[in-house]
Amino acid sequence: MASSRYQLSLQIVCSLTLVFGLSFLSLAFVGHRAITIADETAFAKQERFAAQNFATAIAAIPKQQRSATVWDDAVRNVTAGDVKWTDENLGVWMQEYFGHDENYILAPSGEPVFASVRGEIMQAGSYSIRADTIAPLVAELRETMADVSAGQNNPYEELAEVAVVTPLQFGNEVDIVSIVPIISDSGEMVQEPGTEFLHVAVRSVDAGLAQEIGLPIELENVSFVADRPSAPLAAIAVLGPSGDALAWLAWKPERPGTELLLQMLPVLLAVGLAISALLFWIVRNLLRVSSKLQASEAQARLDVTALKQAKEAAEAGDKAKMNFMSIVSHELRTPLTVILGYARLGKNLQKMPPALRLEELVQRQPISATPLKKGIDDLFQLYSSGMEKIERSGEHLLFLVNQLLDYAKMESGRLEVDPEICDVQKVIEPVVEQMRILTEQKELTLETTIDSCLILADITRTRQILINLMGNAIKFTDTGKISVFVTESEDEVHINVSDTGQGIEPHELEKIFEAFHQADLSASRSAAGTGLGLSVAQELARLEGGTISVTSEVGIGSTFTLSLPKDTSPVLEKAA
Numbered sequence: 001m002a003s004s005r006y007q008l009s010l011q012i013v014c015s016l017t018l019v020f021g022l023s024f025l026s027l028a029f030v031g032h033r034a035i036t037i038a039d040e041t042a043f044a045k046q047e048r049f050a051a052q053n054f055a056t057a058i059a060a061i062p063k064q065q066r067s068a069t070v071w072d073d074a075v076r077n078v079t080a081g082d083v084k085w086t087d088e089n090l091g092v093w094m095q096e097y098f099g100h101d102e103n104y105i106l107a108p109s110g111e112p113v114f115a116s117v118r119g120e121i122m123q124a125g126s127y128s129i130r131a132d133t134i135a136p137l138v139a140e141l142r143e144t145m146a147d148v149s150a151g152q153n154n155p156y157e158e159l160a161e162v163a164v165v166t167p168l169q170f171g172n173e174v175d176i177v178s179i180v181p182i183i184s185d186s187g188e189m190v191q192e193p194g195t196e197f198l199h200v201a202v203r204s205v206d207a208g209l210a211q212e213i214g215l216p217i218e219l220e221n222v223s224f225v226a227d228r229p230s231a232p233l234a235a236i237a238v239l240g241p242s243g244d245a246l247a248w249l250a251w252k253p254e255r256p257g258t259e260l261l262l263q264m265l266p267v268l269l270a271v272g273l274a275i276s277a278l279l280f281w282i283v284r285n286l287l288r289v290s291s292k293l294q295a296s297e298a299q300a301r302l303d304v305t306a307l308k309q310a311k312e313a314a315e316a317g318d319k320a321k322m323n324f325m326s327i328v329s330h331e332l333r334t335p336l337t338v339i340l341g342y343a344r345l346g347k348n349l350q351k352m353p354p355a356l357r358l359e360e361l362v363q364r365q366p367i368s369a370t371p372l373k374k375g376i377d378d379l380f381q382l383y384s385s386g387m388e389k390i391e392r393s394g395e396h397l398l399f400l401v402n403q404l405l406d407y408a409k410m411e412s413g414r415l416e417v418d419p420e421i422c423d424v425q426k427v428i429e430p431v432v433e434q435m436r437i438l439t440e441q442k443e444l445t446l447e448t449t450i451d452s453c454l455i456l457a458d459i460t461r462t463r464q465i466l467i468n469l470m471g472n473a474i475k476f477t478d479t480g481k482i483s484v485f486v487t488e489s490e491d492e493v494h495i496n497v498s499d500t501g502q503g504i505e506p507h508e509l510e511k512i513f514e515a516f517h518q519a520d521l522s523a524s525r526s527a528a529g530t531g532l533g534l535s536v537a538q539e540l541a542r543l544e545g546g547t548i549s550v551t552s553e554v555g556i557g558s559t560f561t562l563s564l565p566k567d568t569s570p571v572l573e574k575a576a
Contacts, residue, residue, distance in 0.1 A: 038257030062163035091116030102202035149193035417458040445481035454567040477501035503554040
C-alpha cells in the first residue's frame with residue numbers, strides 16, 4: 001500500500017514538474033530570441049550608420065579643400081609664393097574652419113613649398129617625414145590629372161573634381177590624407193598639364209573625429225583604438241589603401257533587448273515565485289486528495305468480511321478515482337490555461353502591433369533612425385507602462401504610510417526633532433529643486449526669493465514641512481505660480497509658500513490643521529491624501545519652537561508661513 005501511494009504521488013509530482021518545466025523553457029526560448037533579435041538589429045543599425053558617417057567624413061575633406069583651392073586667387077598667389085596669403089587661406093582657414101591638422105602645398109616638381117601644422121607655419125622640410133608615405137597618392141593624383149587633361153586645352157572644370165583621399169599609417173598614428181589640385185575657377189588662367197600645384201590636407205584620426213562621427217547617431221563611449229576591441233564593444237575598421245585595418249572606431253553598442261530584460265527582471269522573478277508557489281499549492285492539494293483516495297482503497301480492501309461490502313467498496317473506490325481525475329483535470333486546467341496563454345503571447349511577440357511596426361522599420365531600406373527608435377520605444381512602453389503604475393502607486397502608498405507613522409509617533413509623544421544652527425538657504429533650496437519638476441508638469445511658474453540667514457531648525461524635519469506645504473500649493477493650483485520667499489522679524493525667520501490657487505473658505509481655515517481633515521472644495525475633491533500632512537507639519541514646527549500660519553482668499557490664493565526662531569532668539573538661548 002505504501003509503495004502504491006508513493007508511486008502515485010511521484011507520478012503527480014513528475015507530471016506537474018514536466019508540464020511547468022516545458023512551459024518555462026518555451027517562455028525562456030521565446031524571450032531569448034526576442035532579446036537577441038532586438039540586440040542584433042540595434043547593433044547592425046549602429047554599425048551601418050557609423051560606417052556611413054565615417055565615409056561621409058572622409059569624403060567631406062576634398063570638398064572642404066576645394067572651397068579655397070578651386071580659385072583664381074589661389075592659383076595666382078601660390079604660384080607667386082605669397083606665404084601670408086597662402087597661410088591665411090590654405091593653412092589657418094583649413095585648420096580653424098574644417099579641423100585639418102596639417103596643410104601642405106606641393107610644387108609641380110613634388111617639392112613642398114608651404115607647410116602649416118595645427119595653424120602654425122612650419123619649414124617646408126617638415127613635410128619630409130610624411131613624403132614617402134604620401135608619394136604614391138601624389139603619383140596617383142598626377143596620373144589621374146594627366147588622363148583627365150588628355151586631348152583638352154584647359155580642362156579646369158574636370159580637374160576641379162579630381163581628388164585622392166584615404167587613411168594612412170604614420171608610425172603609431174593614423175591620419176586621413178586628401179590631395180587636390182589648385183585650379184582656376186573661371187578658366188581664365190590657363191594651366192599647362194603637370195604645372196598645377198597640389199594641396200595636401202591631413203586630418204588626424206582622433207577623439208575629435210570620433211565624436212563627429214558618433215554624436216549624430218548617439219554612439220556611447222566612441223573612440224579610435226589601435227587594435228580590434230573585444231566584446232562587449234562594437235567596432236568598424238579604418239581601412240588603408242591596401243585594404244588593411246589601420247585602426248578601429250569602437251563604441252559601446254546599444255542592447256535594447258538586454259536592457260528590457262534587466263528592467264523586467266524583478267517582474268519576471270516575482271512571476272516565477274508566484275508560479276512556484278502555485279505549483280507547490282497544487283501539488284500539496286493533489287497529494288492530500290491522493291492520500292485520501294489511497295486510504296479509502298485500503299479500507300475497502302481490508303473489509304473482506306462480505307463480498308458485497310468488498311464490491312461496494314471497490315465501486316466506491318472506482319468512483320473516487322473518477323472524482324480524483326476530474327479534480328486533477330480541473331486543478332491543472334486553470335493554471336495551464338494561464339501559462340499557455342502567456343506562452344503563446346510570448347511566442348507571438350513579433351505579431352504584436354509595436355513589434356510589427358518595429359519589424360517593418362527594420363525591413364525598410366534605408367532604415368530611418370527616428371522611426372526605428374520610436375518603434376523600440378513603443379515596444380518598451382508596452383512592458384514598462386504597468387511597472388510605472390506600480391511604482392507610482394508604491395511611492396504614493398509609501399508617502400501615506402510615512403504620514404501615518406509620523407502621526408502615530410505624534411499621538412504617542414515619540415515624534416522628535418534635533419534642531420541645529422543652519423542657513424535657511426541650505427534648508428530650502430534642495431526642496432525647491434525637488435518640487436520644481438511638479439510645477440513644470442503642471443506648467444506653473446516657480447518664483448523664489450531666499451536670502452541667507454541663520455535659523456535654529458532640524459534640517460530634515462523642516463524640509464518635510466516645506467515639501468508638504470509646497471506639495472499642497474502645487475496640488476491645488478491649476479494655473480499661475482508658486483512663490484517661496486523668506487522674510488525676517490526681530491526674533492524669527494518666516495518661510496512663506498504662496499500660490500494662486502482657488503483659496504480656502506474662511507470657515508475651513510481653522511480646521512485644516514486637524515488630523516484627517518481635508519477642505520471640501522469641489523475642484524479638489526479628487527486630490528489624494530490622508531489629511532494628516534498639515535497636522536504633522538504643525539506638530540513638527542511646534543517641536544522646533546516655531547509655528548505655521550495661513551492666510552487665504554477664495555479665488556485669489558493662499559499663503560502658508562512657517563516661522564522658526566533665529567540664532568539670536570530667546571528660544572535659542574533657552575535651548576543652549
